[in-house]
Amino acid sequence: MSSDHYGLYIHVPFCARKCGYCDFYSTDAIALAPFFLRALKKQMAAGTPGFKRRPADTLYIGGGTPSLLAPEQIEKMVHMVRRYYAVASDAETTIECNPTSVTLEKAQAWKRAGINRVSLGAQSFNDDDLRFLNRLHTAADIFRAIELLAKAGFSNINLDLMFGMPGQTMARFKQNLTLALSLKVPHLSVYGLTVEQGTPLQERLDKGEFTRIHDEMFEAMFLTAHMMLSEKGYGHYEISNYARPGFESVHNLNCWRGTDYIGFGPAAHSRVGLQRWAGPDTVESFIANPLTRSFDHQVSDEEGRLEQIMLGLRTQEGISQSDLISAEKTSVLLRRGFAQQNLKRIRLTPHGMLCLDSIILFLEDKRCSTLNA
Secondary structure (H helix, E strand, O other), X not given: OOOOOEEEXXXXXXXXXXXXXXXXXXXXXXXXXXXXXXXXXXXXXXXXXXXXXXXXXXXXXXXXXXXXXXXXXXXXXXXXXXXXXXXXXXXXXXXXXXXXXXXXXXXXXXXXHOOOEEEEEEEOXXXXXXXXOOOOOOHHHHHHHHHHHHHOOOXXXXXXXXXXXXXXXXXXXXXXXXXXXXXXXXXXXEEEOOOOOOOHHHHHHHOOOOOOOOHHHHHHHHHHHHHHHHHOOOEEEEOOEEXXXXXXXXXXXXXXXXXXXXXXXXXXXXXXXOEEEXXXXXXXXXXXXXXXXXXXXXXXXXXXXXXXXXXXXXXXXXXXXXXXXXXXXHHHHHHOOOEEEEOOEEEEOHHHHHOHHHHHHHHHOOOXXXXXX
């Protein structure tokens, strides 16, 4: 689905250390940063047909850990994208950072560059949780980072939190939420821990070093987050995201609405209409030739429809019932308490969100009339 809206994404692949659960592409070869920036300039200068003069309403700098770059490198990167693309003057411009890499000098440089939103990877306020996740920071570093960001003038801040770590009790999770709320940031992303194939965490699980949290506890934590944050005025606008009114992530909303986005950097994905592509897989191959693609694929109309269902059901906007799913299947979702209907739009309840994968399988199989969830 294309529209007048579109976004820009820059993948900065550098990390000081790989987190055990992360399956995004990253490298610790920070010495390659100057060469990465040169390749980035070449990629941006080449452009994407039809987009150079079309104003982008979001710019998202993710990773990796973009905050590892020097202040002048971030400023150079933002100026670079604005040189080659018509980024709107009021575009939501986000940078991801980790608590240990936030300094006042860096935060002030981000502000000068036009960055107006920061996403901080806190994950937990419990140091045992952080050690399990192989994070470099402590709980104290989170408070310090928030203080520095506020001092630099940032008010639009997201805090990433994670739940479902082995050994995490409900009391510990509630304490995490309470501490996050005490910081008064306007946006919270609350993710359940998943063990992805090929990650260090998967290797540890295979070796029997830990066991997964019980499904009942996982579900209870998800519903507890919904209850506690909703009571404090945070709208649960997407499965893993909560915001005070007016602070929803425009970048993320556009992605879930199926709008176009252009990705820059190694392993960065792009979507334009039904076309999907990604850049070179590694920073080395990106530096060697940033204009190549690791894949380039056009999805079918049916694949696009299923993608729209999957993305739309993640949000509280939901999907149009008449366009995307049958009345019979809508009835099953409503009867089971997994969805609500309003003005011919279907949106999932919190219990439905917990069963999203099963619901998607149910909706995509036209012959299936039974929902196993």
